[in-house]
Amino acid sequence: MIDAQTLLFAKAIADDTRHEIMTHLCCVWLSVSDIVEKLDGRVNQPTVSHHLKKLEEVALVQVRQEGRNRFYTLNQERVTVCCGRLLVQFAPDYVSNVVPISQIAPAK
Amino acid sequence: MIDAQTLLFAKAIADDTRHEIMTHLCCVWLSVSDIVEKLDGRVNQPTVSHHLKKLEEVALVQVRQEGRNRFYTLNQERVTVCCGRLLVQFAPDYVSNVVPISQIAPAK
DNA sequence: TCATTATATCGATACGCATCAATATGTCAA
DNA sequence: TTGACATATTGATGCGTATCGATATAATGA
Numbered sequence: 001m002i003d004a005q006t007l008l009f010a011k012a013i014a015d016d017t018r019h020e021i022m023t024h025l026c027c028v029w030l031s032v033s034d035i036v037e038k039l040d041g042r043v044n045q046p047t048v049s050h051h052l053k054k055l056e057e058v059a060l061v062q063v064r065q066e067g068r069n070r071f072y073t074l075n076q077e078r079v080t081v082c083c084g085r086l087l088v089q090f091a092p093d094y095v096s097n098v099v100p101i102s103q104i105a106p107a108k
Numbered sequence: 109m110i111d112a113q114t115l116l117f118a119k120a121i122a123d124d125t126r127h128e129i130m131t132h133l134c135c136v137w138l139s140v141s142d143i144v145e146k147l148d149g150r151v152n153q154p155t156v157s158h159h160l161k162k163l164e165e166v167a168l169v170q171v172r173q174e175g176r177n178r179f180y181t182l183n184q185e186r187v188t189v190c191c192g193r194l195l196v197q198f199a200p201d202y203v204s205n206v207v208p209i210s211q212i213a214p215a216k
Numbered sequence: 217t218c219a220t221t222a223t224a225t226c227g228a229t230a231c232g233c234a235t236c237a238a239t240a241t242g243t244c245a246a
Numbered sequence: 247t248t249g250a251c252a253t254a255t256t257g258a259t260g261c262g263t264a265t266c267g268a269t270a271t272a273a274t275g276a
Contacts, residue, residue, distance in 0.1 A: 007127055013194070014122035015234080019115055022198055032253055047235055049254055068243040068252045076199040083191045083199070086121075090130055091184040091191070098206055123264080140223060155265055157224055176222045176273045 003089060009082040012058045017043055018051050025061060025074040032070060111197060117190040120166045125151055126159050133169060133182040140178060 012018065017039075024030060024038045032052065036045050052072055055061040059078050064071045087095040121127065125147075132138060132146045140160065144153050160180055163169040167186045172179045195203040 003127075007122070007124060010118060010122040010127075013198075014115070014118040016115060017234080019111075019118075026198060026200065033251095043234090044236070045253075046237080046255080050234075053254085070253065074198060076201050079199040080195065080202040083195050086191050087188065090121075090134060090182060091187040092134065093184050094188040125264080141221095151264090152266070153223075154225080154267080158264075161224085178223065 006085050008058050021051055022074055025072055029071040029073045114193050116166050129159055130182055133180055137179040137181045
């Protein structure tokens with residue numbers, strides 16, 4: 001209601017299969033069939049495509065087309081921003097005690 | 109799958125009404141009927157109790173009984189811990205650039 | 217004890233959405 | 247063009263769960 005963005009983020013990560021997909025997409029680029037393979041027969045290709053679409057809608061994954069393949073990777077920056085919003089909304093007493101290194105370590 | 113805790117947290121915050129309840133419970137203690145009142149007729153008492161139970165199950169709220177009233181408040185520390193886990197899992201390249209103030213400011 | 221207030225629980229209903237099989241779209245090679 | 251491969255879309259189905267009205271439980275005051 002107050003912050004639709006945060007709610008959409010929460011819904012996007014509130015699914016078992018999407019969690020697993022996000023884990024596999026962390027720090028690497030994978031094609032759809034790669035992901036299907038990683039999931040090891042537990043879900044099949046249309047379901048994976050469905051979840052990737054959901055993740056893409058909230059910008060939690062980045063996409064790169066290459067020939068007939070589409071490669072996906074986790075958008076870590078987006079995760080960081082969304083978690084930041086969660087903290088500001090629901091942990092204001094704690095968030096003030098955490099700062100980025102860049103603010104305290106002089107770049108020399 | 110990998111981290112059941114994180115998934116439960118995500119599911120708990122993936123609801124419109126619960127978001128609103130959590131917002132109202134941030135930094136203050138409210139009774140159930142207080143919350144019902146704040147929600148302004150949009151949901152009624154049994155539904156609010158249902159959501160509070162869900163939030164309590166994942167320790168996102170703290171409870172204090174007082175007479176025939178039960179007062180709830182948001183557990184900000186839990187939110188912080190859960191967001192931290194999210195960041196470690198899904199934003200490892202970013203989390204290393206943030207530190208608690210306590211680690212860098214010498215307590216004098 | 218009884219009435220009143222506060223909250224929790226129960227049973228039923230409806231809706232959202234994850235999943236699948238089948239099919240469509242798109243891309244490349246021959 | 248045709249055939250093979252990769253991915254997306256569609257339509258149907260089933261499950262989880264948010265919601266409600268009704269009722270139960272619990273605590274207080276008369």
